[in-house]
Amino acid sequence: MKIISTCILSVLFCVLTVEADTALVSNFTYAVTPGSNTGELWALSRGDASAANGYSLLRLNTSGSAIQLESSQNIVFDKGITGVNFQELGNALTAENRRTVSVRVGDQMVAQGFTADSNGGLTVPSVLLRTDLNGAEAFSITAAGLGADLALASKSPASLAAHDLAVDNSSRNHRLWMARGPWGITRSAFAPSSWVSGIEAIPAVTPVFLLNPTTASWDTLQKTETLDTASHLAVWALSLDSNDGSLWIGSEKGLWSGNRDQSELVRHTLGGIDTLRVTGVWRSPTGERLVVESSLLSEGKQSSQTLSSLWQSLDSGKTFAAVAVPYDSLNVSVSGVAFLGDDAWIAVLGIGNSASGLLRIGHQGAKQWPDSLAIPNRETSSRYVWGLEAHVVDRDVFVTGITTFALGSGTGLALSTDGAGVSVSADSGSTWKQILNQKAVKGALSEVRMVPSVLRGYGASVIAYRLNKDAKVTIEVFSYDMRKVKTVVRNAPRLADLVRSSDARSDVWDGSDDTGNPVVLGMYYVRVRDDKSHESWGKIMWMGGRQ
Amino acid sequence: MKAKLWILTGLCCSVGVMAWGDKQATLGGQEGFVERMGGGVREQGLGNVGVADLQAQPGAYWNPALVASSRQTDVVMGGEQRALGRPGLTFGIQKGFGSRMGVGVALLGRGVTDFMVVNDEDVDLGYANPYWYMLYISLGWRATRQDLIGLSFARAGENLGISSYFPSENLKDDGQSPTSYNFGWHHIWNTKWSSGVVVRNLGFNSDLSARWVRSSNATGNLSSETFRPKTLEVGTMYHSRLFGRDLSMQIEVLDYQLADTLLVFDPDWHYWTARMGAEYELIPSGHVRAGYNSGDLSLGMGYVFNLLWGAKPWPLSVDWALVYENSAGLWNPLSVGVRTRIP
Numbered sequence: 001m002k003i004i005s006t007c008i009l010s011v012l013f014c015v016l017t018v019e020a021d022t023a024l025v026s027n028f029t030y031a032v033t034p035g036s037n038t039g040e041l042w043a044l045s046r047g048d049a050s051a052a053n054g055y056s057l058l059r060l061n062t063s064g065s066a067i068q069l070e071s072s073q074n075i076v077f078d079k080g081i082t083g084v085n086f087q088e089l090g091n092a093l094t095a096e097n098r099r100t101v102s103v104r105v106g107d108q109m110v111a112q113g114f115t116a117d118s119n120g121g122l123t124v125p126s127v128l129l130r131t132d133l134n135g136a137e138a139f140s141i142t143a144a145g146l147g148a149d150l151a152l153a154s155k156s157p158a159s160l161a162a163h164d165l166a167v168d169n170s171s172r173n174h175r176l177w178m179a180r181g182p183w184g185i186t187r188s189a190f191a192p193s194s195w196v197s198g199i200e201a202i203p204a205v206t207p208v209f210l211l212n213p214t215t216a217s218w219d220t221l222q223k224t225e226t227l228d229t230a231s232h233l234a235v236w237a238l239s240l241d242s243n244d245g246s247l248w249i250g251s252e253k254g255l256w257s258g259n260r261d262q263s264e265l266v267r268h269t270l271g272g273i274d275t276l277r278v279t280g281v282w283r284s285p286t287g288e289r290l291v292v293e294s295s296l297l298s299e300g301k302q303s304s305q306t307l308s309s310l311w312q313s314l315d316s317g318k319t320f321a322a323v324a325v326p327y328d329s330l331n332v333s334v335s336g337v338a339f340l341g342d343d344a345w346i347a348v349l350g351i352g353n354s355a356s357g358l359l360r361i362g363h364q365g366a367k368q369w370p371d372s373l374a375i376p377n378r379e380t381s382s383r384y385v386w387g388l389e390a391h392v393v394d395r396d397v398f399v400t401g402i403t404t405f406a407l408g409s410g411t412g413l414a415l416s417t418d419g420a421g422v423s424v425s426a427d428s429g430s431t432w433k434q435i436l437n438q439k440a441v442k443g444a445l446s447e448v449r450m451v452p453s454v455l456r457g458y459g460a461s462v463i464a465y466r467l468n469k470d471a472k473v474t475i476e477v478f479s480y481d482m483r484k485v486k487t488v489v490r491n492a493p494r495l496a497d498l499v500r501s502s503d504a505r506s507d508v509w510d511g512s513d514d515t516g517n518p519v520v521l522g523m524y525y526v527r528v529r530d531d532k533s534h535e536s537w538g539k540i541m542w543m544g545g546r547q
Numbered sequence: 548m549k550a551k552l553w554i555l556t557g558l559c560c561s562v563g564v565m566a567w568g569d570k571q572a573t574l575g576g577q578e579g580f581v582e583r584m585g586g587g588v589r590e591q592g593l594g595n596v597g598v599a600d601l602q603a604q605p606g607a608y609w610n611p612a613l614v615a616s617s618r619q620t621d622v623v624m625g626g627e628q629r630a631l632g633r634p635g636l637t638f639g640i641q642k643g644f645g646s647r648m649g650v651g652v653a654l655l656g657r658g659v660t661d662f663m664v665v666n667d668e669d670v671d672l673g674y675a676n677p678y679w680y681m682l683y684i685s686l687g688w689r690a691t692r693q694d695l696i697g698l699s700f701a702r703a704g705e706n707l708g709i710s711s712y713f714p715s716e717n718l719k720d721d722g723q724s725p726t727s728y729n730f731g732w733h734h735i736w737n738t739k740w741s742s743g744v745v746v747r748n749l750g751f752n753s754d755l756s757a758r759w760v761r762s763s764n765a766t767g768n769l770s771s772e773t774f775r776p777k778t779l780e781v782g783t784m785y786h787s788r789l790f791g792r793d794l795s796m797q798i799e800v801l802d803y804q805l806a807d808t809l810l811v812f813d814p815d816w817h818y819w820t821a822r823m824g825a826e827y828e829l830i831p832s833g834h835v836r837a838g839y840n841s842g843d844l845s846l847g848m849g850y851v852f853n854l855l856w857g858a859k860p861w862p863l864s865v866d867w868a869l870v871y872e873n874s875a876g877l878w879n880p881l882s883v884g885v886r887t888r889i890p
Contacts, residue, residue: 520576
């Protein structure tokens with residue numbers, strides 16, 4: 001009952017905050033979506049602090065392949081709401097729960113919103129978050145579509161989740177489509193370019209459409225009816241083309257296509273099988289190319305394993321071929337797909353492993369990043385995963401989402417990351433610019449800043465410093481009693497910079513000593529010294545926990 | 548005499564083959580740093596030697612047997628500020644009782660000042676001043692005119708001071724180790740030679756391990772299992788006169804067993820290091836000191852003011868030390884301490 005009351009009553013208004021000195025609400029971003037105008041990009045953040053949940057609208061410009069951040073505006077959510085479910089994102093084995101959904105509807109951003117569970121964790125998908133530059137509003141997800149059978153929803157709060165979002169821009173009143181798992185799909189009308197407070201903006205009851213595989217058609221669930229899960233397929237993914245009205249559906253059993261008028265559906269085969277569990281469908285703007293993810297949880301007695309495959313069609317969905325290399329060997333799920341030129345850029349996230357980055361899939365298959373980019377002494381998990389080595393990100397973080405957006409006179413690529421802000425490319429992925437909140441450090445190697453300065457059992461700390469002249473630097477870590485624990489880099493060339501000279505790919509410390517073992521709990525000191533014997537020190541506390 | 552020369556020669560030779568290097572970081576947790584950095588400003592000037600020196604204070608820390616040498620109440624206090632905001636303090640008191648016994652307490656503390664807590668978002672959250680301490684309580688017994696033996700109990704504690712900056716993570720600032728114990732023996736060979744042996748960091752379990760599982764958060768998934776390695780310290784002191792004034796020299800070798808087991812003889816599981824120091828009475832009641840401690844160099848000076856407590860003599864010694872931390876290239880000139888014997 002608590003969940004029901006939360007759902008019904010949770011019409012929550014959030015505070016508009018415009019942060020002039022920070023580019024992002026948080027450096028931990030989980031979805032990126034194009035804005036309304038050229039150069040505009042929305043990024044959805046969730047950081048640790050209560051004020052680190054919200055959307056940022058970045059305004060970017062280009063000069064050649066160089067990208068400048070002209071301005072940004074941050075809209076912070078109420079502290080009891082988030083657009084990112086950490087628990088599912090990090091722990092879920094099923095692909096449909098491992099991505100953060102977000103879509104632009106007119107000039108508004110819409111994302112699945114999560115409110116507090118009985119333990120205080122923000123895990124209950126009870127609201128949708130709607131944001132524009134005037135602020136953010138959360139409204140009940142039940143009112144937005146689930147008028148029926150709230151009792152079932154209360155028993156299984158996760159069943160409320162919107163696993164995928166799509167928007168139909170064909171009419172003045174945009175329609176938001178949601179893939180709702182066992183609840184099929186729902187549609188909601190949005191008033192464009194206007195801010196209407198409260199639940200009145202949403203129809204009190206929106207029909208729920210359930211996929212009936214027997215009749216290959218949609219059944220409509222009325223408010224008074226009970227959900228019949230035996231006769232209908234759960235819907236995990238959808239892709240809707242506003243121009244031609246074509247609709248692609250990923251379901252519990254099979255990939256389906258149809259039209260937005262919801263006439264007869266057609267089931268497609270993947271690898272000769274038409275009952276694969278399809279958890280993701282992405283369609284290129286031209287409609288010729290589709291990328292499909294199938295994912296199945298194989299539950300054994302001892303452990304469970306996710307069996308995923310990636311499929312690609314180059315003929316508007318007539319035929320599909322598996323992208324077996326490298327996908328089948330990676331054990332990852334797809335966080336998002338962006339189509340640019342001849343390539344599909346696919347953001348992937350390891351399931352129970354640390355693989356993360358982009359797969360670059362051309363017409364002929366996956367492309368590797370070049371040897372010349374390899375980082376010395378760094379073990380590379382896969383040359384097909386474009387990440388740290390390919391300069392897609394500037395530090396060792398997970399890639400959590402990807403999109404294309406209008407940038408300058410062309411199309412830009414943007415991706416969200418788990419801790420390194422947003423990476424943007426204006427030249428089809430050849431070079432990348434990282435946009436993140438960074439505090440300025442003093443120049444002439446007069447300050448060393450550890451970010452973070454308390455390592456709490458995970459991650460690594462970036463060693464931030466600034467040189468006034470190009471130099472070779474040596475970075476060493478010392479214990480409290482000034483015994484050298486680790487040499488991070490020795491005589492590594494670094495460039496003078498107005499912000500930071502650190503190379504966040506390698507100027508990091510993860511709490512290990514020279515032998516790779518974790519150090520003991522305590523204070524440590526990091527010395528950065530250049531080849532002219534200028535030096536400065538930073539302090540960091542290691543709290544243990546990594547065995 | 549010949550035997551003592553062999554001891555001294557053996558200790559000196561062993562210094563040349565010490566295994567320096569990476570193992571140092573594994574020698575216990577932060578309290579291990581506190582313990583190894585020592586206490587007592589006079590002893591810092593001597594390169595942190597003291598197990599064979601009846602003058603070393605606080606005796607409860609250096610060698611629990613030494614407290615049996617006190618016939619009155621000895622008090623030592625010291626403070627230092629090392630480079631990079633690393634303050635330290637020492638307090639010790641010891642007193643003889645009965646005809647052969649002594650008891651002592653020592654407190655060593657170290658901390659960090661103005662530690663800026665920066666979160667994952669690159670935002671300054673505020674300053675913290677974490678600190679760590681070791682507390683020793685010892686009991687000594689003069690077994691013979693030449694032999695003193697002692698036992699001390701030790702406990703470590705800490706306060707990290709950062710949990711309030713990460714409210715969602717339920718971090719724990721406070722921690723206190725289980726009690727461990729140390730044995731000490733001091734032998735006076737003659738007027739010139741003395742020696743000391745200390746076995747440190749024994750625990751109350753079958754492995755005699757001073758083990759400490761430190762949980763840094765409430766849920767316990769952020770924990771470090773540390774142990775203070777069993778340590779054997781052997782030292783000798785030679786006392787003589789040069790140009791009519793007192794001269795003393797000391798040398799110590801230390802063996803840390805890195806394996807958390809009862810005993811292991813594989814050298815890969817041991818870390819050896821050495822310390823040495825010399826003290827000379829340059830002027831009456833005024834001493835100069837020099838020392839070497841595992842690569843670090845030190846200098847010191849001290850002067851004893853011979854005051855009166857009523858009609859009774861009341862010596863008050865003021866000491867200063869400079870420590871050069873060689874590996875990091877840091878000079879630490881701010882160490883000052885006083886020691887006295889209350890009549």
